[in-house]
Amino acid sequence: MTGIVFDLDGTLIDSAPDIRAAANAVLAAEGRAPLTLAQATHFIGNGASVFVTRMAEAADLPDDPDTHARLLTGFLERYETAVDLTRPYPGVPEALDALAASGHTLGLCTNKPAGPTRAVLAHLGLSGWFKVIVGGDSLPVRKPDPAPLLAAAERLGGAALYVGDSEIDAETAQHAGIPFALFTEGYRKRPAEQIPHDRRFARFGDLPRLAGDLLGSTVS
Incomplete structure (x- = not known):
C-alpha cells in the first residue's frame, strides 16, 4: 500500500x-x-x-x-463557509476512486486552513477518500517548509508521491525528498517546464496511470 x-x-x-x-x-x-x-x-x-x-x-x-x-x-x-462557487476539476472523483481501489492511501497537505478545507471537502462529497488532512494552520509552519508534507506522509505510513499545481508544491516536495506530479491546469505562476517535477498531467483521467508508472504499481 x-x-x-x-x-x-x-x-x-x-x-x-x-x-x-x-x-x-x-x-x-x-x-x-x-x-x-x-x-x-x-x-x-x-x-x-x-x-x-x-x-x-x-x-x-x-x-x-x-x-x-x-x-x-x-x-x-x-x-470558513466559502464553498458555493467551488468545483472539483473534471475527473477528480474518478481518479481518487481508481487510486484508492488500487490500494493507495490518500492524504491532503494544503496551505488552506483546516476548517475551510474540511468544509469544502464535505460540501463536494470528497471527504471520504482522505485518511489524513494537514492544513495551513495544523502546524506552526506552512509549505514550502517540508514539515506539513512530511507529517502527512508519516501519518499515512509513508508517501511515495505528492500531487500539486504550483511552484510552492514543487519546492515542498523537493525539500521533503518526495517525488512530485504537477497538475498543469491549476494556479501555477510560471510555465510548467520551469517547475521541477517528476511527472506532469493536464487531465485527472491520466493520473492513475501516471502514478502507476511512477510508483511501479498497477492501477485499476
Whole structure:
C-alpha cells in the first residue's frame, strides 16, 4: 500500500471564485474596489495571511498589524463557509476512486486552513477518500517548509508521491525528498517546464496511470 498526498486549491478543486468572493466582501466593507478573478487566483498559494497581505496591497490599504488583523478576521469568517462557487476539476472523483481501489492511501497537505478545507471537502462529497488532512494552520509552519508534507506522509505510513499545481508544491516536495506530479491546469505562476517535477498531467483521467508508472504499481 502506497501513500499519495495531494494539494487542494488549484489541484483537486478550483476554489478561486469562492476565495475571490470572500475577499471582495471584505474589500466592499472597506470601501475598496473588488479583486478580479485573475488577481485572486494569483494571490492563492501561501496561506490566508499572505493572501490578505496581497489583497490589501492591491487595494491600497494600510500595511500595519491592526489593519491586517481586521482584514484577516473578516476574510476568515467568510472563508470558513466559502464553498458555493467551488468545483472539483473534471475527473477528480474518478481518479481518487481508481487510486484508492488500487490500494493507495490518500492524504491532503494544503496551505488552506483546516476548517475551510474540511468544509469544502464535505460540501463536494470528497471527504471520504482522505485518511489524513494537514492544513495551513495544523502546524506552526506552512509549505514550502517540508514539515506539513512530511507529517502527512508519516501519518499515512509513508508517501511515495505528492500531487500539486504550483511552484510552492514543487519546492515542498523537493525539500521533503518526495517525488512530485504537477497538475498543469491549476494556479501555477510560471510555465510548467520551469517547475521541477517528476511527472506532469493536464487531465485527472491520466493520473492513475501516471502514478502507476511512477510508483511501479498497477492501477485499476
